[in-house]
Amino acid sequence: MTFLAPTGDRRRLRPGLAQERYVLRLEEAGPFLGLDAADQRVHEVSDLGSAFQFHTHQRALLVARELGGLVRRRISVIKIL
Numbered sequence: 840m841t842f843l844a845p846t847g848d849r850r851r852l853r854p855g856l857a858q859e860r861y862v863l864r865l866e867e868a869g870p871f872l873g874l875d876a877a878d879q880r881v882h883e884v885s886d887l888g889s890a891f892q893f894h895t896h897q898r899a900l901l902v903a904r905e906l907g908g909l910v911r912r913r914i915s916v917i918k919i920l
Contacts, residue, residue, distance in 0.1 A: 861899035862890040863906070864915045872906070872914070881906065887919065 863872040870883035871890035884890055893899035896916065903914040 858894070859896075860892040860894065860919045861896055862887065862892055862917050862919060863899065863903050864890075864917050866913055867915055871917075892919070 864870070865872065865883065870885055871887060872881055873884040873889050874880070874891045875882055893902070896918075899916045903916050907914040
């Protein structure tokens with residue numbers, strides 16, 4: 840499974856527009872999901888600031904579906920600004 844690194848987003852935004860971000864969360868009130876810097880494994884994190892951020896809604900949905908199938912739990916996509 841390929842994640843899009845935050846520095847790898849090639850989309851250009853128009854000046855003055857805020858760039859949207861999306862994170863993944865287990866269930867609706869569960870922990871967020873992050874990537875371990877050392878081995879790039881997915882792990883649970885308690886705060887939003889440590890969660891892996893996606894640049895596109897489509898990529899976040901794709902990864903949520905794939906991870907949800909692997910862990911057999913519902914994964915929510917949360918929009919942040």
